[in-house]
Amino acid sequence: MASASTNDIEFRSVTKNYGPVIAVTDINLNVPKGAFLALLGPSGCGKTTCLRMIGGFEQPSEGTVLIDGREMNGVPAYRRPVNMVFQHYALFPHFDVRQNVAYGLKQMRPKLAAAEIDRRVTEALEMVRLGGFAKRRIHEMSGGQQQRVALARAIVNRPSVLLLDEPLAALDKKLRSAMQIELQTLQRELGITFVLVTHDQEEALSMADIVCVMSAGRIRQLGSPQEVYDRPADLFVADFVGKTNRVKATMEADGATLRLADGSAIAAGNRASVSTGEAIVAIRPESIRLSRMQAPDIASFKGRVTHRIFLGSSAEYAVTVPGLGDFLVTADRRSMNESDLVEPGEAVYLGFDPGAAHVFSASSAA
Incomplete structure (x- = not known):
């Protein structure tokens, strides 16, 4: 039976090894419901490993990962209340926008009624401001529009947690700034927990309400963007953030x-x-x-x-x-x-x- 929790995500003394390589060490982390968390750090710091353990693509070597108070160790990705937006979106090029967004709903068991699928797809497209693009082919969409299709496909299943693996990395600077605002707006409208992985300090500080700075598999500081920037916990944080x-x-x-x-x-x-x-x-x-x-x-x-x-x-x-x-x-x-x-x-x-x-x-x- 699921226990009541004020946190959507919890890491309890989590360590992840790949053979002799230690990717993350003794991570303790609580992410409140409805938070926008950014995992920030240089390449190889362990942030993507943490994201993958939330999503179920990796399992911890030690410790426990919980989502909404339920232990997730051993639970496969497809049984977790989580969806993920990848850096390169992973859209189906032979499907139109509506078919891409509806794909996950059609795999659900028991099956959803066609009318329910249609309603939820329409709702998701409206949320990401693509209501008039349902029949558009993926190759006919701009980079920003493709990203919003990927977001619609991720939120249509109504996950408790949405994982974002550097989703803005492929966009130009102007479009990236616009999409940062759109993601913030969408997160507030949905009220679900977002977890963003990025090595871009500006992206983390401008979008998230909680920033987790990582280095060498450990958390160096966890706090609001203002706290991390104005009151760095150590010299690494002071150097890396800004x-x-x-x-x-x-x-x-x-x-x-x-x-x-x-x-x-x-x-x-x-x-x-x-x-x-x-x-x-x-x-x-x-x-x-x-x-x-x-x-x-x-x-x-x-x-x-x-x-x-x-x-x-x-x-x-x-x-x-x-x-x-x-x-x-x-x-x-x-x-x-x-x-x-x-x-x-x-x-x-x-x-x-x-x-x-x-x-x-x-x-x-x-």
């Missing part, structure tokens, strides 16, 4: 002062995870203020611009500071005092609020 500048430093005995490599000192702020010894200061590019003039009210470092990337409303600068190394700085043009862009070769001053920096032990450097 862009980060690293500055070598030493935490002095008072636990409140950082001595930088050029001999200057700054306050440690309130985000230090090391009490003394060798440290790494991690600072986001957008947290650094770039100016041609030295500000009198903030500690600043003089450097020289080596490269500039124009991004429209903002610009990215590579700045070399003697004794400290290279910095990446994102400057919002609308907030700069200067109306023109800084040119490569110009001398500039960099400053930042110590409270915006994170301080980690140097031994944790990835």
